Amino acid sequence: MLSLPGWIPFHRLALIVALVVALAALTLVDKPGRITRQLRRRFLFGLPWGTLVSVAGVLGVYLFVQGGYSSWYRPLVVPFRAWSYLYPTGMAFAAFSHSGAGHLTGNLVGTLTLAPLAEYIWSHYPTRRGSTSFGSWRENPYVRAFVVFPLVVFVVGLLGSVFALGPVIGFSGVVFAFAGFALVTRPLTTILVFFSGRVLRLFYDAMISPELTASAGPVFSSPWWAEIALQGHALGLLTGLLLGIGLMRSRNETPPSGLRSFAGVLLFAVGESMWAVYWFRGSGTYVLFRAVGFALIVVLALIVALTVASSYRPLKRDATEGTLFSAGRWQVGFTVLILVSASLVGPSVPYNLYTASGEDLPGESVTVRDYEVTYAENVPNGLTAAFDLELFGESTTTNTSGVIVQSERRGIWTTAVSAGQLAFSGHSTVRLGGVGWRDEVTAVRDGYVVSGGSTAYRVFLVTDNETVLAHTTGPVRSEPIVGGRNVSIVPTETGYDIAVNRDNQTVRGPLPTENVSVVYDQIRFVRDESKIFAEFGGTRVRVAREETYN
Known part of the structure; x- marks a missing residue:
């Protein structure tokens, strides 16, 4: 039986060989030169430079701002969320920071697949009839590739942070904008590229972990749909759709059929779980409105399809008085999409104007520069307590339990570790800091499960300088x-x-x-x-x- 030396990574080698053989066989069957020429007509030197610059920027933030260079799987997260308008550092970095290596990898894979398609549609070379490259700075392919595209990416990311509802983090809003931009003119190609991202992610995971062994055991986790920043994703998708429709109309391009547009938007929305509308009731309880969410994405897909496929003709004409409504049919749909976007943006403005009040935290706490950390149970959530709203029987006022982090200067109030998570693991480390520095506070729990009763326990907060008993039952x-x-x-x-x-x-x-x-x-x-x-x-x-x- 054939055996390989132990130092040869057989599984990874098999994966690479299979991929190389497949690409070689396809090269013999197809003509890659035609694809290369097509890319060179749209891209400077045939490469999506704007995408590469954007990826380098996001990776740089993770490595050097969040500290991923020295701690790849445990970056600094708390100070780089979009907490409040009164904390501009968080607003500036939130869209380009990530909560961990898996989060970063997922968004970079999405960028490397969807952004080149959006950049191809936009083109490094001017497409307007009569225009020439280098005719002006706006038509200069170097400027378009290395300045304009990355600048638009930065602006879209920044707007996503500014108008996000809650302390979001991650580049996914921009990835959704890439998808929305591409869906306007090439809906089915976008879906194909979207699923190619799944293939790329599988290849990456297989190279990192060729074998995965798992066994049954207790796991502490919240529902997967509770981890989705749905409002940020929807806002990113709508931004891309609006930019794509505006570009298509300015170029007088022939739009795809309504059915293609409808299918493309609906398939993408389902594939990215944009139907997962949920509400957090507090105390670890979440409610998923699956039927309402599905109805919403069907309506969104229909509005986009009607807008993209509509003609330039005015909405209505009057034979005696000329044009009664001068707006084109597509402009009506465009306006509806703007109003939908405004409905998503509106609630975020007052929310992001609010900041932590700086009231004393319950119980004993530890201080790390401008941060205060404590452990408390069943206390009002400091981020939602300022807004007492009720809708469909759900309220924004919730209570929370766990390790609480507050910084009045940064507008931060968050439950960094839930009580349930600490009870499951026994200890958890909260990483704090800012640009250029970081520190840690570890929460440690011990206790006794009493026969026929609950648990008597204590929670300690440990830093390099002190150990504080923060909570006892x-x-x-x-x-x-x-x-x-x-x-x-x-x-x-x-x-x-x-x-x-x-x-x-x-x-x-x-x-x-x-x-x-x-x-x-x-x-x-x-x-x-x-x-x-x-x-x-x-x-x-x-x-x-x-x-x-x-």
Whole structure:
């Protein structure tokens, strides 16, 4: 049997060989020279330079501003979200920053597939009849490739941050704008390119992890659709659609059929889960309005199709008085799309004018420069408490529990780690900082699961300089009654106590250590590894066990 030396990456080698063989075979069958010539007619030297410059800029922010160069999988995130208009640093960097390596990779793959198509449609060379390259700075292919296209990308990203609803982060709004721009004139080609991005992402993942072993086990996660910045994606798509329609009409290009436009927008919206309209009720509860979301994307696809396919003729003519409505039919649809965009932008303006009030956080906290960090449970969310709105039985006022980060100067108030997530993992590190610096605060939880009851636990906040006890639960009573007495576990600053209560009298003392027993009010308590047992009159029952984490 043929075997390869252990140092040869067989799986990656097989993947590359398969891809090279496929490309070689297609080169023999087709004529790549024709494709090359076509690219050179639109691109300077046949390359999408604007896309490459944009990708380099986004990657540079991740590596050198967020610290991904030294910590690829754990970049600095909190200070680079779009928190408030009063924090311009977050607004400026939000669209070009990312929450992690996977987030970055997904958006770069989308950019490398969809942006070249948008750039091809726009063209480095002027397409207007009678125009010549280098006739003016606007027709200079170098300026169009290296300045104008990246500048438009930056402006679209910045507008996405400024008008986003909530502290968004990521380049996905611009990726959706690329898609919207391309869907106007080449809807089905855009869908083909969109799915080619899935192929590219699979190739990347296969090269990084040729084999993946997984086993069943508990996992803490929120619903996948709760991670989608739907308003930002919709705003990006509409921006691209408006730019694409404007360019197509200015060039007097022949539009695609309404059916093609409708199918292209609908397929893209479904493929990117733009139907996933949801609401956050607080306390880890989310509501998905799937039927409403699907109806909305069908209506959007129809409006786009009618706008793209409509003629230049006025909406209505009067034989005696000439044109009654001078606006072209396509301009009506264009106006509707602008109004839809405005409806998405409108709520974000007052929201982004709000900033953290700077009120004292509940409980004990630690301070890292201008940041305050604490742990609290069932407190009003500092980002939504200023707006008490109700719609369809849902309210914007919610409570939150977990590790809370506040910075009055930056307008930041966020639950960096939820209570459920900390209970699942036992510890979690919150990375704080700004341009040129970073620091960390680690939340650590320990506790005892009380038999028949809930959990008695403590939460500590740890920095390089101090350890603070930020939160303790009250006493938690065990369900078994031992010798007519109630037994409770009580968190303290130094550890955990046992409290034995009978006839309104309480005897209390520390939990026993390993191989040591203690007696409180005639009940003997012993520890067996992580379990605490109570012994009385020949009866032995478990009253608590140490909490375990994943």
